[in-house]
Amino acid sequence: MQDAYDKAAVLAEHGANPAIGAIGKSLPDALLDAKFDRGELTLKIAREHIRAAAALVQKSGYNFLEDVTCVDYHPGEPRFQVIYHIVSHGLKARVRLAVPVESLDAEVDSITPVWPSADFYEREVFDLFGIRFGGHPNLRRIMLPDEWEGHPLRKDYPVEGYR
Amino acid sequence: MATTPEPPIADSAITEGGVEAPYPDKPTPVMPYAADFAIAPLLEPRLVEGARDRTMILNMGPQHPSTHGVLRLVLEIDGETVLRVVPDIGFLHTGIEKTCEAKFYQQVVPMTDRIDYLSPMSNNLCYVLAVEKLLQLEMPPRAQYLRVLLNELTRLQSHLVWLGTHAMDIGALTVFLYCFREREELLKIFEHVSGQRMMGSYFRVGGVSMEPPVDFYERVQQLLNIMPSKIDEYQNLLTGNPIWISRTKGVGHLSAEDAIALGVTGPPLRASGVDWDLRRDMPYSGYEKFQFKVPISNDCDVWARYVIRMEEMRESVKICQQALDGMPEGPIKADAPKVVLPDREVMKTQMESLIYHFKIVTEGFAVPAGEVYQAIESPRGEMGYYVVSDGTAKPYRVHMRNPSFATLQAVDKMCAGRLLADVVAVIGSIDIVLGEIDR
Numbered sequence: 001m002q003d004a005y006d007k008a009a010v011l012a013e014h015g016a017n018p019a020i021g022a023i024g025k026s027l028p029d030a031l032l033d034a035k036f037d038r039g040e041l042t043l044k045i046a047r048e049h050i051r052a053a054a055a056l057v058q059k060s061g062y063n064f065l066e067d068v069t070c071v072d073y074h075p076g077e078p079r080f081q082v083i084y085h086i087v088s089h090g091l092k093a094r095v096r097l098a099v100p101v102e103s104l105d106a107e108v109d110s111i112t113p114v115w116p117s118a119d120f121y122e123r124e125v126f127d128l129f130g131i132r133f134g135g136h137p138n139l140r141r142i143m144l145p146d147e148w149e150g151h152p153l154r155k156d157y158p159v160e161g162y163r
Numbered sequence: 164m165a166t167t168p169e170p171p172i173a174d175s176a177i178t179e180g181g182v183e184a185p186y187p188d189k190p191t192p193v194m195p196y197a198a199d200f201a202i203a204p205l206l207e208p209r210l211v212e213g214a215r216d217r218t219m220i221l222n223m224g225p226q227h228p229s230t231h232g233v234l235r236l237v238l239e240i241d242g243e244t245v246l247r248v249v250p251d252i253g254f255l256h257t258g259i260e261k262t263c264e265a266k267f268y269q270q271v272v273p274m275t276d277r278i279d280y281l282s283p284m285s286n287n288l289c290y291v292l293a294v295e296k297l298l299q300l301e302m303p304p305r306a307q308y309l310r311v312l313l314n315e316l317t318r319l320q321s322h323l324v325w326l327g328t329h330a331m332d333i334g335a336l337t338v339f340l341y342c343f344r345e346r347e348e349l350l351k352i353f354e355h356v357s358g359q360r361m362m363g364s365y366f367r368v369g370g371v372s373m374e375p376p377v378d379f380y381e382r383v384q385q386l387l388n389i390m391p392s393k394i395d396e397y398q399n400l401l402t403g404n405p406i407w408i409s410r411t412k413g414v415g416h417l418s419a420e421d422a423i424a425l426g427v428t429g430p431p432l433r434a435s436g437v438d439w440d441l442r443r444d445m446p447y448s449g450y451e452k453f454q455f456k457v458p459i460s461n462d463c464d465v466w467a468r469y470v471i472r473m474e475e476m477r478e479s480v481k482i483c484q485q486a487l488d489g490m491p492e493g494p495i496k497a498d499a500p501k502v503v504l505p506d507r508e509v510m511k512t513q514m515e516s517l518i519y520h521f522k523i524v525t526e527g528f529a530v531p532a533g534e535v536y537q538a539i540e541s542p543r544g545e546m547g548y549y550v551v552s553d554g555t556a557k558p559y560r561v562h563m564r565n566p567s568f569a570t571l572q573a574v575d576k577m578c579a580g581r582l583l584a585d586v587v588a589v590i591g592s593i594d595i596v597l598g599e600i601d602r
Contacts, residue, residue, distance in 0.1 A: 004533065037533055038296055038297070038533060038535055040534075064426075065426060066426075066536075066538065066545060066547055066564055067547055067549065067564040069549055069562040069564075071534075071551055071559070071560045083549065085547065085549070087538075089423075089444075092444050092445055094536065094538075096536065115424060116572070117424060117425045117569055117572060119572060120568060120569065120571070128260075141253075142252065142253060143252070143256040143601060144253060144256065145253075152258055152261050153260060157261075159261055159262065159265045160265075
């Protein structure tokens with residue numbers, strides 16, 4: 001699943017993309033990798049730069065945050081990938097940011113200062129995957145009761161048979 | 164647990180000692196559980212400046228009839244003025260995303276029906292489009308037209324339920340009966356084509372489940388013939404009604420900037436003056452072949468959302484008419500025997516089809532590794548399915564982006580500073596379905 005990334009090819013082919021241009025110009029360290037698969041552009045962003053990268057992508061014209069979610073690649077490392085889908089109303093195009101997160105220090109900067117709509121999504125990811133979002137205004141469980149143990153969408157949490 | 168790193172959230176109290184493993188045969192997760200953090204109440208009363216009284220915290224729901232399901236709103240009120248609204252959700256959480264990971268790709272389709280019970284076909288469509296994108300399957304035109312037709316009928320059906328319940332919340336009880344009269348006809352059409360009134364699962368990966376019955380098109384045509392006059396009838400009951408106007412005009416103001424910042428999509432976004440409709444701007448399933456208008460309003464209030472949805476119903480009728488008139492001939496399923504179940508008759512007579520049938524039912528079909536995000540315009544706004552495949556017959560991850568979930572974040576913005584009774588109007592105007600919020 002992780003093999004399709006090819007930064008050089010994407011940069012050669014989609015170098016004119018405003019999101020790639022903005023990150024490449026102001027924050028080249030943030031762009032770890034990129035892929036263009038089935039018509040969808042994915043940029044892999046370093047964890048410590050996600051808030052700045054999100055702000056750059058927003059400034060470059062991708063104005064609407066659609067979704068924040070996560071995928072658990074247990075038992076591989078980095079175990080988690082936090083996924084952001086951002087669409088541009090002007091360009092009519094979508095970009096996906098993927099942030100790899102190690103299981104030992106599962107924390108990402110919250111992007112609620114950039115898009116307030118990330119609030120519920122990040123709470124959902126925290127609830128179901130146990131990833132903490134630094135700087136989130138109200139990080140608490142959203143779907144499950146507050147006293148629930150475990151994070152159900154992790155791959156080591158059984159689908160049935162628990163309790 | 165000696166190696167557990169200190170969680171960096173400083174303001175939360177962390178209990179002493181380790182965390183017990185919830186299931187003994189699995190390794191203890193490295194992260195401390197959220198249950199270790201002290202949980203504060205959702206809202207606390209506070210002193211209002213210049214007043215001697217404290218504000219009051221009021222619970223609305225989860226059993227309140229105008230919260231459309233099991234939505235709990237915690238309101239902070241000062242007299243009759245709402246200061247803050249905090250939604251509390253999760254009462255309907257059934258873990259559909261987790262369950263999907265244990266099913267074959269084709270077994271996920273009936274689960275998508277049950278997410279948003281007012282627009283099951285939209286959910287079906289979004290999911291099958293995502294899987295077809297992963298498989299890179301091309302749909303025959305007839306399947307596309309059938310999907311567009313049924314998707315627009317679903318939009319009509321969903322908007323009828325919205326109109327009836329929204330009007331009933333505000334006090335116009337009669338409209339409900341009129342709306343449900345036509346909705347019944349729509350449900351009969353769904354039953355006719357798929358065998359079920361609501362949870363049809365009619366759209367399948369690679370096409371639709373079966374050929375529509377012979378008199379299907381006539382029944383749709385009969386409904387389309389009467390529908391415009393029926394929409395006039397609803398509008399006659401409401402548009403000139405002074406009570407309706409005073410309860411909706413200027414209520415629940417949401418500016419375009421706030422709508423975009425808070426993730427609002429669909430009719431509430433267009434009622435705030437943002438010209439964005441995925442059917443027109445990022446077409447899917449052959450929508451580029453249809454002509455329709457996207458209604459926009461700059462009023463930003465409950466009234467504007469009402470007007471937009473009424474116009475959308477008229478446009479949906481036009482799209483359905485175009486789909487009926489231009490319905491192409493040809494197959495209703497893609498030519499992909501390893502993915503699409505063969506027709507019943509063929510399966511009974513041809514050995515090869517029988518083998519494919521057996522293999523799809525028992526082993527599913529493998530989907531090439533990759534990840535896709537497919538978004539469609541559902542009756543409530545942008546619905547997106549994010550599907551990750553690891554190359555096996557079961558999805559590695561299915562995530563649904565549901566419009567109501569994001570739109571709910573804007574309730575606070577729309578209600579703050581307004582009267583308590585307006586909260587009911589605002590909830591009705593964003594047309595929430597708790598099934599899709601909680602999943």
